Amino acid sequence: MASTKGNSTGVHVSNATEHKTNQDEQLLPPFTPSFPERIGIGAFKLLNKVVPWYKLPGFIGAFNLAFLRIELRQFNLYDGYASPEAQGTSQENPLSDERYHGARHSDGKFNSQEMPLMGCRGMRFGRNFPRHLTPKPTEEELWTPNPRMISDRFMARRDGRFIPATTLNMLAAAWIQFQIHDWFNHVDSEEKFNVPLPEGGDPWPHPQMELFRTKQDEVRDPSDIKCPGYVNENTAWWDGSQIYGSSEKVTQTLRTKLPDGKLTLDEMGAVSFLPRDKDGNPLTGFNNNWWIGMEMLHTLFAKEHNAICDALKAAYPDMTGDQIFDKARLVNCALMAKIHTVEWTPAILAHPALKIGMAANWWGIVGEKLTKMLGRISKTSEIISGIPGSGAEQDGVPYSLTEEFVSVYRMHSLIPDEITFLSSKTGAHIQTTPTATLTFSNAQTPLRNGTLTFPDAFYSFGLAHPGAITINNYPSFLRTLTTPDGQTRDLGTIDILRDRERGVPRYCAFRRLLRMSVPTTFDELTGGQNPALARELEEAYGGRIEMVDALVGSHAEPVIPGFGFSETAFRVFIVMASRRLKSDRFIAGGTEWGEGGYTAVGFRWVQDSGMKDVLGRQFPELKQVLERGGERNVFAPWVKLGE
Structure with missing residues (x-):
């Protein structure tokens, strides 16, 4: 991390006049938006006073969301630094290896030629709200x-009662x-919190609950004292860093020693496994x-990377190992981004406007068929021809x-306390296993x-x-989770504490800053549907x-029909x-996106594939059961064998 932090140096502590200027600028x-966009924003605001967006017909609702997105871009994006100088310049951080003009750098550098450190490992998280409204809490605010x-x-599942999300599957x-x-x-940080246990006794298995604090970035501006910055140890790009690593050094250790561009896998007959280190870590x-869910998906997309390498090598035999790797990584990352956009999101937010809107994010309103047939109809319009x-x-x-x-993606509730495994060949029960094991x-x-x-x-x-x-x-085992470093953690407590520690506004302020209605009573917060919950929240x-904490309020508010999480999130x-x-030039870029950046074979791989294709390609045994689902979303419950 030392070298990355050095790369992210921007401005040093400024004088008071400069600080005031920076704070004033953050209020702007x-x-x-353009004049037509402002008209659209205003028109839908008036309409939404009568009819909320989710009650509009699908296409109109999708346009409503498009204009809402523009308004959010205007008022809910803020830099984590007081000065854009922190993003570096091409003079200070020259691109010394021409390879990265057309390939992802594992540290996240050079995605932007003008701001080479933007989004790289070791840079700060930004904000959706002005920094001066996200201050470091007082001790009283932290613990109250x-x-x-x-x-x-x-958070705790009461009496072990599991509440399922019946429209989704565990994938x-x-x-x-x-x-x-x-x-x-x-x-x-190396410093720890000593989390006070509630009065009246607590079943926590240790005399006290300790938790490492989040490390604050160094002070670069007086505003950082009141509103600390926190750095991201991963790259912020959609670059598959969970598979490839967030540094070039790590990436090199994960590749084979052959000039084939592939990732190293342990081969046991016809089965591939992620290799392990001496301590058993993947x-x-x-x-x-x-956990096993990560084992499955990491293995799946490592295999997919290697399959892309084989296809590229067959089509372009003169490619070097680095060239094969770079193109395969571009393809694999774009495919994951596409799956998330047009498959996962419409599954967890099952609403007609979202299905239309997310498809339009990728293909534009002209749709998949025309885009594949004719390419981009509009060179620059993301509405007409999609963002890529x-x-x-x-x-x-x-x-x-x-x-x-980060706050709105706290989704530990998704994990069950146990998983039932069935045979992919016969449907017979194999075992039901506690997730903790x-x-x-x-x-x-x-x-x-x-x-x-794996099938x-x-x-x-x-x-x-x-x-x-x-x-x-929240699953029980995640509320007393012992991790390999010897810590025992309650992730419910951690989720609440992390939001407070990092200055995430509480629920009402969170909604107010998003220009949403704000409840004035606990009954109103719960939609008048759960008086017992309203009283318990009021007491707590x-x-x-x-x-009320942002996470708790989001979990307690009524959910839009079809939605898997709150409208606040x-x-x-x-x-x-x-x-x-x-923001990503390897996806949105006008020259990097397409056959020129991905190769003809690679670009077709992205545009013609979905999650079902990936699963069927890497595990042919699943093709039959996947075909039984027809057009059903792969993240919705599958059709059982025998049905």
């Missing part, structure tokens, strides 16, 4: 109300963690928080992921010892439901609705989901 919108008490009352749960591990990872780009190839744009703020984006170094055990095959595991995940993202649905938060998703595509 980063960009101004007690975060462990909040975890006990609003959807594993997928989002797989993607999160590509996007962000905070750095721990050798892959990101191996923290490991429309030209990279930062909307006035250097690209980063945000602390609020399939974590860390044990994640690969049933696959290695022959109890399960069995994927078939079982395709049938099983994850947990609903709601109040009182001392009757002060402004104190969704507002952050709207702006950041498209930003991950639009």
Whole structure:
């Protein structure tokens, strides 16, 4: 990390006048919508006073969301630094290897030629709200109300009762963690919190609950004292860093020694496994928080990378190993971005406007068939022809992921306490296993010892439901999780404490800053549908609705029909989901996207493939059961064998 932090040096502590200027600038919108866009924003605002967007017909609702996204870009994107100088210049950070003009650098550098450090490892998280409104909390604010008490009352599954999300399967749960591990990872400090346990006794198995604080970035401006910055240990790009690593050094260790561009896998007959180090940890780009779901998806997309390498080598025999690797990585990353955009998102946000809108994000309103047939109809319009190839744009703020984006992706409720495994050949029951026994170094055990095959595991995940993202649905084992470093953690407590520590506004302020309606009573927060919950929230938060944590409020609010998570979280998703595509020159770039950047074979691979294709390609045994599902979304429950 030392070299990365050195790369991210920007401005040093400024004088008071410069500080005031920087703070004033942060109050200004980063960009101004065009006149037609302002008309559209205003028109839909008026309409939404009568009819909310999700009650509009599909296409109109999709356009409503498109204009809402523009408004969010205007008011809800802020740099994590007081000065854009932190992003570096091409003079200070020259591109010394021409290879990275057309290939991803594992450290995340050079995605932007003008701001070479933007989005790279070791750069700060940005904000969806002005920095001066996300200050470091006081000690009283940090511990009020007690975060462990909040975890006990609003996170824990009561009496072991699991609340399923019946429209989804476990692949959807594993997928989002797989993607999160590509996007962000905070750095721990050497200092610890001593989390106070609630009065009246607590079943915590240790005398005290300790947790490492989040490491604050060095002070580069006076504003950093009140509003600290926190760096991302991963690259912020959609670059498959969970597979390839967030540094060139790590990437090199994961590749084979042959000039074939492939990733190293352990081959046992016809079965490929992720290799392990001497301690049993998987050798892959990101191996923290490991369980069998990560084992499956990391293996799947490592195999997919190698299959792409074979296709490229066959089509272009003169390619070097580095050239094969670079193109295969571009293809694999774009394919994951596409799957997330047009498959996973419409599954967890099952609403007609979202299905139309997310397809339009990738293909534009002209649609998949015309885009494949004719290419981009419009050179630059993301609405007409989709974001890929429309030209990279930062909307006035250097690209980063945000602390609020991290906050809304706290989805531990998705994980069940146990998983039932079935045969992918016969549908017969194999075993029902506590999820806790399939974590860390044990994640690969049933696959290695022959109890399960990868097709069995994927078939079982395709049938099983994850947990609903709601109040009182955290799995028990994640609330007393012992990690390989010897810590015991309550992830419910951690989720609450991390938001407070990093200055994420509480629920009412969070909604207010997104220009959403704000509840004035606890009954209003819960939609008047759960008086008992409203009373319990009121008691826990001392009757002060402004104190409700963002995560708790989001879990307690009524959910839009078809949605897997709250509309509050969704507002952050709207702006950041498209930003991950639009900011990236290897996806949005007008010259990098297409056959010129990906090769003809690679570009067809991206455009013609989906999650079903990947599964069927790497595990042909699954083709039959996948075909039985017809056009059903692969992240929705699969059709059982025999039905």
